[in-house]
Amino acid sequence: xxxxxxxxxxxxxxxxxxxxxxxxxxxxxxxxxxxxxxxxxxxxxxxxxxxxxxxxxxxxxxxxxxxxxxxxxxxxxxxxxxxxxxxxxxxxxxxxxxxxxxxxxxxxxxxxxxxxxxxxxxxxxxxxxxxxxxxxxxxxxxxxxxxxxxxxxxxxxxxxxxxxxxxxxxxxxx
DNA sequence: ACATGGATCGCCT
DNA sequence: GGCGATCCATGTA
Numbered sequence: 001x002x003x004x005x006x007x008x009x010x011x012x013x014x015x016x017x018x019x020x021x022x023x024x025x026x027x028x029x030x031x032x033x034x035x036x037x038x039x040x041x042x043x044x045x046x047x048x049x050x051x052x053x054x055x056x057x058x059x060x061x062x063x064x065x066x067x068x069x070x071x072x073x074x075x076x077x078x079x080x081x082x083x084x085x086x087x088x089x090x091x092x093x094x095x096x097x098x099x100x101x102x103x104x105x106x107x108x109x110x111x112x113x114x115x116x117x118x119x120x121x122x123x124x125x126x127x128x129x130x131x132x133x134x135x136x137x138x139x140x141x142x143x144x145x146x147x148x149x150x151x152x153x154x155x156x157x158x159x160x161x162x163x164x165x166x167x168x169x170x171x172x173x174x
Numbered sequence: 175a176c177a178t179g180g181a182t183c184g185c186c187t
Numbered sequence: 188g189g190c191g192a193t194c195c196a197t198g199t200a
Contacts, residue, residue, distance in 0.1 A: 018181070027181070029196095037196060054182050055194030061181090074181055100182050142181050 010106060012078035012096055015160040018140050019151035021071030026145040030070035040114040041070040050113040057100030060108050078102055079160035093159035137173040141165060
């Protein structure tokens with residue numbers, strides 16, 4: 001999957017995602033019901049849910065399910081693709097590894113919370129790419145509750161995945 | 175009102 | 188591998 005930001009100005013290849021929500025997920029921001037922060041998670045699929053983490057980073061999710069079964073996919077890492085306005089390709093390979101770095105480089109902030117990614121001219125959109133080889137599945141990271149759920153997907157060995165997470169753990173599924 | 179604890183990262187040793 | 192930066196939604200009173 002590829003994220004295209006500002007129609008061709010920045011394009012990245014997603015290499016790490018994590019799913020949250022649905023029924024009975026205590027690690028989901030929507031677990032305790034609808035609030036001002038998680039409002040976008042209860043809205044239409046295909047919109048962004050952006051929130052601040054640790055007071056200084058932004059994390060971006062794509063909403064995947066409507067209303068009461070609020071669900072979203074956290075975008076955790078990507079590889080830079082050479083953008084049309086960045087012919088030098090100067091972005092280091094690991095610059096988008098980690099959810100905070102990804103939003104920083106895409107320029108995604110709280111202003112993008114709730115934005116629809118599926119309309120013409122959207123600031124952030126997605127396009128499918130051919131099926132990736134070497135996609136692994138593992139438990140979720142960086143959380144305390146329900147971390148054992150195998151809802152994290154990543155491209156094994158990719159520099160777009162945090163260094164300590166890019167090598168498959170023995171328990172990870174292929 | 176006030177306390178708490180994160181879906182993190184960069185820099186340090 | 189440890190720590191500090193720095194915010195705010197939420198829980199408790």
